[in-house]
Amino acid sequence: MGSSINEARTKQILVLVGVALLLFFPILxxxxxxxxxxILIALYAINAMALNILLGVAGQISLCQSVFYGMGAYVSGIxxxxxRLDFLFCFAAAIVAAGLLAFLIGLTAIRxxxxxxxxxxxxxxxxFIEIVREWYxxxxxxxxxxxxxxxxxxxxxxxTEIRYYYxxxxxxxxxxxxxxxxxxxRTGRALTAVRQDExxxxxxxxxxxxxxxxxxxxxxxxxxxxxxxxxxxxxFIGSEDFSLHVSITMLCMIVIGGLRTGVWGGFLxxxxxxxxxxxxxxxxxx
Amino acid sequence: xxxxxxxxISGLTIGAIYAxxxxxxxxxxxxxxxxxxxxxxxxxxxxxxxxxxxxxxxxHFAVALVLVVVMGLVAGRFLEIIIRKPLLxxxxxxxxxxxxxxxxxxxxxxxxxxxxxxxxxPPFTAGDxxxxxxxxxxxxxxxxxxxxxxxxxxVKLFFKYTLSGRAMQAAANNxxxxxxxxINVELMIIYxxxxxxxxxxxxxxxxxxxxxxxxxxxxxxxxxGFVAGILGGIGNSNAVxxxxxxxxxxxxxxxxxISSGLKEAITFTFLLIIFGFKPMGLFVRAxxxx
Numbered sequence: 001m002g003s004s005i006n007e008a009r010t011k012q013i014l015v016l017v018g019v020a021l022l023l024f025f026p027i028l029x030x031x032x033x034x035x036x037x038x039i040l041i042a043l044y045a046i047n048a049m050a051l052n053i054l055l056g057v058a059g060q061i062s063l064c065q066s067v068f069y070g071m072g073a074y075v076s077g078i079x080x081x082x083x084r085l086d087f088l089f090c091f092a093a094a095i096v097a098a099g100l101l102a103f104l105i106g107l108t109a110i111r112x113x114x115x116x117x118x119x120x121x122x123x124x125x126x127x128f129i130e131i132v133r134e135w136y137x138x139x140x141x142x143x144x145x146x147x148x149x150x151x152x153x154x155x156x157x158x159x160t161e162i163r164y165y166y167x168x169x170x171x172x173x174x175x176x177x178x179x180x181x182x183x184x185x186r187t188g189r190a191l192t193a194v195r196q197d198e199x200x201x202x203x204x205x206x207x208x209x210x211x212x213x214x215x216x217x218x219x220x221x222x223x224x225x226x227x228x229x230x231x232x233x234x235x236f237i238g239s240e241d242f243s244l245h246v247s248i249t250m251l252c253m254i255v256i257g258g259l260r261t262g263v264w265g266g267f268l269x270x271x272x273x274x275x276x277x278x279x280x281x282x283x284x285x286x
Numbered sequence: 287x288x289x290x291x292x293x294x295i296s297g298l299t300i301g302a303i304y305a306x307x308x309x310x311x312x313x314x315x316x317x318x319x320x321x322x323x324x325x326x327x328x329x330x331x332x333x334x335x336x337x338x339x340x341x342x343x344x345x346h347f348a349v350a351l352v353l354v355v356v357m358g359l360v361a362g363r364f365l366e367i368i369i370r371k372p373l374l375x376x377x378x379x380x381x382x383x384x385x386x387x388x389x390x391x392x393x394x395x396x397x398x399x400x401x402x403x404x405x406x407x408p409p410f411t412a413g414d415x416x417x418x419x420x421x422x423x424x425x426x427x428x429x430x431x432x433x434x435x436x437x438x439x440x441v442k443l444f445f446k447y448t449l450s451g452r453a454m455q456a457a458a459n460n461x462x463x464x465x466x467x468x469i470n471v472e473l474m475i476i477y478x479x480x481x482x483x484x485x486x487x488x489x490x491x492x493x494x495x496x497x498x499x500x501x502x503x504x505x506x507x508x509x510x511g512f513v514a515g516i517l518g519g520i521g522n523s524n525a526v527x528x529x530x531x532x533x534x535x536x537x538x539x540x541x542x543x544i545s546s547g548l549k550e551a552i553t554f555t556f557l558l559i560i561f562g563f564k565p566m567g568l569f570v571r572a573x574x575x576x
Contacts (some may be wrong), residue, residue, distance in 0.1 A: 061379060087550060108558060111565060115321055119516055120561065122509060123554045130551040244505065248386055255383055 003175045022169050028160045035161035041274045042172040048253040048266025049179050050222035056259035058184055058215045063247045064121040067128045068220045069241030071098040072227025074139055077148040077237055087151040095221055095230035102220020104214045125244045132239045136150030144238035151232045165231055179263040191215060249273055293542040299427040302434035306489035307511025307528040310482040315520055316347045317478035318373060318460040318544060319434020320381045324389030324505030325486055331392060332358060332487025333494035334400050337407055343466030347410050354491050366479045393504050404498035438527060471525055491562030517557055519567020528569050
């Protein structure tokens with residue numbers, strides 16, 4: 001008993017140290033390039049966490065996380081540029097739109113398992129990218145979509161990396177807290193039951209179809225949220241930012257960080273796969 | 287009318303390649319219950335190797351074809367060495383990621399070694415296209431369709447009449463029982479992978495004069511071959527081949543008649559609807575499955 005209490009204490013301390021590090025990071029290191037990377041890590045971590053709940057906990061493979069990410073980014077960008085709407089409205093609309101899309105895709109996807117599910121979600125990416133490339137008037141097609149405004153809440157504009165860092169990380173921490181509670185609680189246990197044995201889960205009163213659909217929509221909401229943040233941060237988006245390659249990278253993040261690690265593994269994987277190309281790039285130049 | 291015929295001819299040509307890729311998926315799936323998501327990249331790689339043999343080394347294309355088959359068999363052996371560990375683990379996701387990673391590494395390697403652009407590849411026989419009821423048939427299309435039929439017949443005969451082919455089928459259908467009659471199941475898996483990559487390489491060489499060799503075409507081919515295979519019904523070689531041809535025809539007709547920019551989106555949306563009704567594939571009976 002004593003050891004488990006100690007373990008819990010150690011965990012709490014680790015979490016506190018981690019949060020404190022995140023809080024003071026921009027003060028310790030205000031290099032804009034480093035902040036840029038940490039912001040990207042957070043955006044990927046949100047997606048990786050969604051995938052980890054979907055795949056690690058509920059056992060549903062998805063290759064279309066980048067579609068939800070892209071849906072959020074494009075909806076937010078299009079509303080902001082074409083209709084000149086406020087950031088908060090774009091942000092909310094992006095989340096709702098990606099969630100809705102995930103619901104529609106989920107209705108098809110819940111009929112499939114394993115490799116077949118991988119194939120269906122992979123096909124979704126191809127369809128999404130092609131529509132984005134062809135719908136020139138709305139999305140800018142292959143040239144990309146420029147000119148998305150910096151987020152603004154009332155008079156306050158998130159126009160520097162430091163301000164954006166705090167916006168992104170406060171949202172990320174809230175989502176991690178939410179995801180952690182979700183995985184630890186009743187829903188998490190129900191999803192684990194669905195992963196381990198769908199038929200058996202019925203006998204516990206868990207409806208696997210409903211849970212699969214819910215967790216799919218959740219991955220859509222997370223993707224939409226991070227996508228909107230990405231669009232307003234980089235102010236330019238292109239279809240390559242949301243290609244199949246991005247989905248695969250997100251999958252690699254949770255495989256490297258560890259499946260079934262709840263929500264933390266995705267964060268480590270996102271950090272590693274965002275930083276590694278930068279380090280290796282520097283190494284090659286050197 | 288002649289337009290439609292033209293789309294059917296080009297659809298059949300590209301469909302033959304999808305059929306070969308899908309058959310590669312099928313053979314590996316039968317033997318190991320996994321999908322090799324680097325299959326399309328192997329097709330492009332085979333095309334580039336053939337380009338070096340035919341254009342750089344000036345070897346006659348028939349000799350080059352044989353050499354490409356041999357290289358494909360060797361490549362399959364190496365593939366087996368790389369994915370042996372993940373295969374033993376039996377975790378689907380790990381294997382999917384592993385084969386995708388192999389594809390990405392291979393693609394970057396050949397883009398670096400050959401060219402980032404598509405490189406033109408001469409047709410097997412020079413000459414004007416052959417007119418047919420108002421449409422024209424490029425000579426290379428005849429080569430592609432003819433060679434595909436030949437390859438498929440050879441594969442069928444191999445599985446039906448040779449001892450190795452039958453042992454491979456036995457090992458794929460029931461590894462335990464196959465072991466008990468003295469079949470080396472691990473060796474049969476190596477054979478299957480080698481055969482599948484050899485098929486991919488041949489496909490790459492045949493299609494290179496039409497689509498050009500190289501370039502970042504691998505992942506697209508993987509997706510289409512995979513989808514075509516599932517459309518027909520993975521687990522049944524005839525169904526897989528029909529799926530490949532049907533997919534090629536659909537893509538070509540949609541591209542010509544509706545929208546060339548959105549041809550993939552429309553074809554895939556259509557397929558998703560089909561999968562909703564026939565999740566096991568079009569050309570397999572409900573119970574047969576895989």
